[in-house]
Each structure stands twice: as structure tokens, then as C-alpha cells.
Amino acid sequence: MNAWLMAATVLLLGLVPCAVVMLRGSPVEALVGLQMAGVLESVVLVLLAEGFHRPPFFDLALVLALLTLAGGLVFARMLERWV
Amino acid sequence: MTPASIAVVVLLVFGVAVELACCLGVLVMEDAYDKLHYLGPAAIVGPLAIAAAVVVRESLSQAGIKALLTAALLIVASPVLSHATARALYIRQRDHVEPYRRGRR
Numbered sequence: 001m002n003a004w005l006m007a008a009t010v011l012l013l014g015l016v017p018c019a020v021v022m023l024r025g026s027p028v029e030a031l032v033g034l035q036m037a038g039v040l041e042s043v044v045l046v047l048l049a050e051g052f053h054r055p056p057f058f059d060l061a062l063v064l065a066l067l068t069l070a071g072g073l074v075f076a077r078m079l080e081r082w083v
Numbered sequence: 084m085t086p087a088s089i090a091v092v093v094l095l096v097f098g099v100a101v102e103l104a105c106c107l108g109v110l111v112m113e114d115a116y117d118k119l120h121y122l123g124p125a126a127i128v129g130p131l132a133i134a135a136a137v138v139v140r141e142s143l144s145q146a147g148i149k150a151l152l153t154a155a156l157l158i159v160a161s162p163v164l165s166h167a168t169a170r171a172l173y174i175r176q177r178d179h180v181e182p183y184r185r186g187r188r
Contacts, residue, residue, distance in 0.1 A: 007095045007133075014103050017110035021118070028115040028172045032122065035164050036109050039126045039157060040102060043133050046150050047095075050137050058149035065153050069160035076167035080174045 004051030008044045015040060031075050038068030091136045098132030101125065115172050119165050126161035130154040 001009075018040065021033035042065045049057035101124055108121035134154035138147040174180055 003092055003095055007099050011099055011102055014106035017106040021109055026115065028168065028175065029118060031168055031171075032109060032115055032118045035122055035168070036106060036125055039122070039130070039161075040106070042153060042157060043098070043102060043130055046130075046133055046137065046153055050140070050146060050150070055144070055146040055149070058146055058153065061153045062149060062156065065156040065160065069156070069164060072160075072164040073167050076164070076171040080171040 002051055004047045008047035008051060011040060011044050011047065027079055031072070031079060034075070035068065035072050038064065038072070042068065087139055090139050094132045094136035094139065098129045098136065101132065102129040105129070116169065119169055122165055123161055126157045130157045 015037055018033040018037040022030040022037075025033065042061045045061035045064060046058065049055065049061065105121040105125035109118045112118045112121065131154050134147075134150040137150035141147040141150075170180070
């Protein structure tokens with residue numbers, strides 16, 4: 001296991017606080033936790049792609065970052081009005 | 084160890100520490116507005132440090148450019164998402180947004 005994979009593994013621990021916030025907080029707090037989890041996952045995918053020496057895997061991180069933006073905006077818009 | 088590998092390790096440790104600290108901040112803060120503050124460093128400083136580590140190791144190859152693109156996308160998306168979330172919370176609490184009037188604070 002190289003330093004990149006170790007960093008990715010340690011970073012995955014950060015998902016636990018995000019999950020706690022999502023499960024126990026209000027809907028808006030849960031959205032904040034979801035956005036933090038999306039950022040974390042994007043960084044973890046970058047680390048895994050570099051750790052496994054697979055440059056095409058960087059596309060996953062790129063797409064996830066884009067989808068985190070789109071999903072967050074949709075959730076925020078929905079929370080404004082309907083939930 | 085070469086200076087480049089030392090720089091990679093330092094950047095990795097720094098990026099991971101920032102991300103974990105921001106996660107703890109999101110967990111500990113009580114209000115959603117306060118939690119939102121921790122989204123900024125997590126989406127700006129952490130990804131930038133990780134992307135810098137990738138660039139130090141790979142230079143500006145395919146991997147380095149894609150890591151920089153990912154960090155740039157997160158940096159651009161973070162303020163937009165924070166604004167949209169704070170606006171949603173504001174509207175949920177007050178049921179409307181006051182119209183802007185020039186000269187009024």
C-alpha cells in the first residue's frame with residue numbers, strides 16, 4: 001500500500017461524521033453533509049486513481065465533482081419549496 | 084527520499100488533515116449556517132493540496148491535468164453550492180426573500 005492509498009483510506013474515515021450529520025440533522029444540515037461527502041469522495045477518487053496508476057480513473061473524480069454540483073443545486077432548490 | 088517525494092507526502096498529509104478537520108467541523112457545529120463555513124476549506128484547500136501533490140509527482144501529464152481540473156471544478160462549485168444551500172435555509176426559515184432595494188441595508 002503506497003502513500004496515496006493510505007491517504008484515501010484515512011480520508012474515508014471522514015465519511016462517518018458526514019453520515020452522522022445526514023442521519024441526525026435537519027434536511028438542510030443533511031444537505032451540507034451530503035455536499036461534504038461529495039467533495040470527500042471526489043478527492044478519494046483522485047487519490048485512488050493516482051495510487052493505482054490508472055490515469056483514466058481521474059475521469060470518475062471529475063464526473064463526480066460535476067454531479068455533486070448538479071445534485072446539490074437540485075436538492076437546495078427542492079428544499080426551498082417542497083420539503 | 085527525494086525532495087519531490089517529501090513534498091508529495093507533505094501535501095498529502097496537509098490535504099487529508101484539512102479534509103478531516105472540516106468533516107469534524109461539520110459534525111460539531113450546531114447551526115446549518117455554521118456547518119456551511121466548513122464546506123469552503125474542504126472544497127478549496129484540500130483538493131488543491133491533493134492536486135498539487137499529483138502534479139509534483141506526475142508533472143503536467145494527463146493525470147496532473149485531470150487532478151487540477153477536478154480541483155478547479157470543486158473550487159468553482161463550492162461557493163455556488165454554499166450560496167444555494169444558505170438561500171434555501173433562509174427561505175425555509177422566513178418563507179420568502181426580501182426584495183433588494185437600492186440604498187437600503
